[in-house]
Amino acid sequence: MASTRPKPRKLSSAKLRSAAFRRVRADHQSELAQDYVELIADLIDERGEARGTDVALRLGVANATVVKALKRLQDQGLVSQEPYRAIFLTGDGWKLAEDGRRRHKIVERFLLALGVSAETARIDSEGIEHHVSRETLAAMAKFLTRN
Amino acid sequence: MASTRPKPRKLSSAKLRSAAFRRVRADHQSELAQDYVELIADLIDERGEARGTDVALRLGVANATVVKALKRLQDQGLVSQEPYRAIFLTGDGWKLAEDGRRRHKIVERFLLALGVSAETARIDSEGIEHHVSRETLAAMAKFLTRN
DNA sequence: GCATGATTTTAGCCATGGCTAAAAAAGATT
């Protein structure tokens, strides 16, 4: 990898560029987990408990899908649940949920401040929140205070 | 679904909420295709041709992964390619690529205008561009002209 | 024009995130 270098042509920035795509793929990995814990936290706050069925309903997904996903989240130490019972968040789960809520709130309020409708802000923020870096989030927050 | 309504409690907005998640999942479906065609278009413009290997390099992904993805894109009528040869975009492929570029450019310039670094704008825009609705994109464009 | 080295594709593995249909558990009703 040092001496030959057969076809450099002009692809020198390739590695640099690939970083963005790698980040997007990594974000997608954590996205589902974050959506779940955020939703579970909301349900617990709103109704006192979170049941798998409610999660499925809000996510717009089949019940079985949620059961499977919850198993993975349990393996990751984010939630705890016994069969046929309500879902609980672990310490890590709450931390992730809080982080997601904070980020979500900023993005949604930012979109509103930018002038889009409430409906669009709600929908777009759901997709955008997972791809906003710390720096961009800070810039959005700053924009909010200035307006 | 009309007469009984057994447990409404206060989950009436569930269907509404689920729409956002459905949209995010749908966006993820088209995301890969869009990234590929956009990248292929760039390679064709920059270097005259796009080879699978270059795509793999820029995406930061194994060669075999690209080969497999290109087959799917071919089935979707976005690219055309013969084994061991360069990749071409179909009419639909070009349309999708142009749309992606336009959207990408607006999002990236918007982030810059918001005050984030060039590096961050480049990286974040890659993830955000696929989750920005027509309305939000328009709001970003408007913000750009005002500034 | 043929052997050898480089590149590209194929084969086959894995995890994820969907689904439906069947089984199991919980909860009501009598």
Place this chain on the structure above:
DNA sequence: AATCTTTTTTAGCCATGGCTAAAATCATGC
């Protein structure tokens, strides 16, 4: 307490998007 209904889980399917290792093809030097 036994049955019947509803809810939840399990089982098993599918497509996607990754990977590595092996096979096939291409291209070069001789």
